[in-house]
Amino acid sequence: MTEDYQNYIPQKAIPFLEFLINEHNFTLKIVEQRATKHGDFRSLPNGKFQITVNNNLNKHQFLLTLVHEIAHHVTHQKFGLVQPHGKEWKAVFQHLMLPFLNPNIYPKEILPYLAHYLKNPKASTDADVNLSLALKGNLAETGKKFIFTIPFESFFIFKDVIYKRGNKRRTRYECTNMANKKVYLFNQNVEVQSYDR
Template sequence: MSSNYQNFVPPKAIPFIEFLINDHNFTLKIVNQRETKHGDFRKLPNGQFQITVNNNLNKYQFLLTLVHEIAHHVTHQKFGRVQPHGKEWKMIFQHLMLPFLRPEIYPMEMLPYLAKYFKNPKASTDADVDLSLALRGNVAETGKNFIFEIPFGSLFVFKNTIYKRGNKRRTRFECLNMSNNKVYLFNQNVEIEFYKND
């Protein structure tokens, strides 16, 4: 068990997290940021279970990610091999999150977005644009912007590739990859860097 997770979650969440960690017997590792995921759950070769969560998340994202991964662990214990984000996982995730959905843990303005998300939780919270923005307090990482904040026609960098922001479709932006001239769709909560031609 990792003892320093207390610094990564809202203080009032700590007793509930301690209960879940003790009750479900896994090791929690806090790791450096990974581009493709916020956290993961796995069974180690020695038979032990390990959950990892990225260290760059704010306390609200961290808590949600941690409970998301604990839900995978509990689902695995109860049901064995099932769909990773199927109905069993959704039910357990909803159940495990209930004690945390209160204003002393999550700010009042985030709770409606969380309530909506938990009607049918998705594999990634980033797929729910409104929730992912609310969890970040509608503020991008230092030195970055959300894609919806930059003007039409602006050049930006995402994963070391230069794109040009195009029109908004219903919920996503068409962006032209400047190296292969293909158009890609970006969620509006994607964090990008303005292209600076030094």
């Protein structure tokens, strides 16, 4: 049984998604937020297939993540063992997303970034900074800020470690880990907590 997902996606996407779910045999589980991924697809020992998607995603993120994972399932069925985010998966994902590239499903503030991302989709939508920010409505989680809003040489907390924001490179920020003094590169859409010394 596929868990009731209809409250998690835009209303106009339901008929397209129902078709995909009926066409491809898998169980959908909506799970608690995971820090390292929005969703996953796996082949179970009993020969069945399961897709999980985090419950904290907004409707547009949830839909994109679910179709991303269905694309893994379809790629697995069609091609067997191939690169997880290789050319086969990219072609399947692009094909499956086409009906959803629609202003009734994705608002015009998101569509151009989504279309650009789908030209060569990456393993994670978070790797595409513009799409990631658009999907979040340019709003960080409560109590957090995007790293690009942290002033130069100010401190912030990420995963319980204090960092100092440094220079911006082309697309990322150099940040010094205050515990080990090493410099790490942060994407500008990373969400962090302010730190007042």
